[in-house]
Amino acid sequence: IDVRRWKRDGLLEPHQSFCWQWSRHGEVVASIRVRTETNRMLLTYRYRSGDEDWKDKTYPICLDWTACNLGGKRPWFRCPARACGRRVAILYLGGSIFACRHCYQLAYQSQRETGYDRMARRADKIRDKLGWEPGILNGRGWKPKGMHWNTFERLTAQHDAFIQVSLAGMAAKLNLLEDSLDDWI
Structure with a gap:
């Protein structure tokens, strides 16, 4: 209520x-x-x-x-x-x-996320701003009409960095990498 x-x-x-x-x-x-x-x-x-x-x-x-x-x-x-x-x-x-939520020990969804899940969510948020299809495995889209090139380049650089960390975290979770990336995430 x-x-x-x-x-x-x-x-x-x-x-x-x-x-x-x-x-x-x-x-x-x-x-x-x-x-x-x-x-x-x-x-x-x-x-x-x-x-x-x-x-x-x-x-x-x-x-x-x-x-x-x-x-x-x-x-x-x-x-x-x-x-x-x-x-x-x-x-x-x-x-x-x-x-209250404290008495029932309820957590927000973001409090249960891993570091790489959080990075994927942040990348998806940027994808939404850019009007791109959601999902970090989907390809890039185009620059939205009316957006400054500097803004577009900054957002795509952030997007790519978030995706890199997210995919590396998923690969580490699935033991696809030899080195653990826990220090990075």
Whole structure:
């Protein structure tokens, strides 16, 4: 659940109730009931683990507000997990309660990448800027119309360097090189 979305939709005003649901392929897969109070909200939903019976769960999530430089206030959830209380914008349902990504030990995709995967992603980002077909094994394209030659040459040099490191890392991973490139990556 994202407090920023709820704020944008006007759902954080005190003393109101609403239902929030998630769907996949047009079918509702989960829903929660939310009742807002002055500086907190009560979540109500049902869950189950494995083949166990459904259990009802109701608990509060505190809201924290910070002042913005140009006026207004920004909302935050306080993580309801035991001994956490972090101020976060998004809470995830991983067990029986909504909690922050730190409590559930969730990582961003980029945190799980190897060095050579990161280089391939950066090369693909440059390919996108240049309007080239994605994928580091695809050939080069042409200079985009209106782009300065210096910019084009700088981007293609960076692109080629990223591809070199990425392919060398993949080759080392597959034991295609005699020397390990771990120091390079």
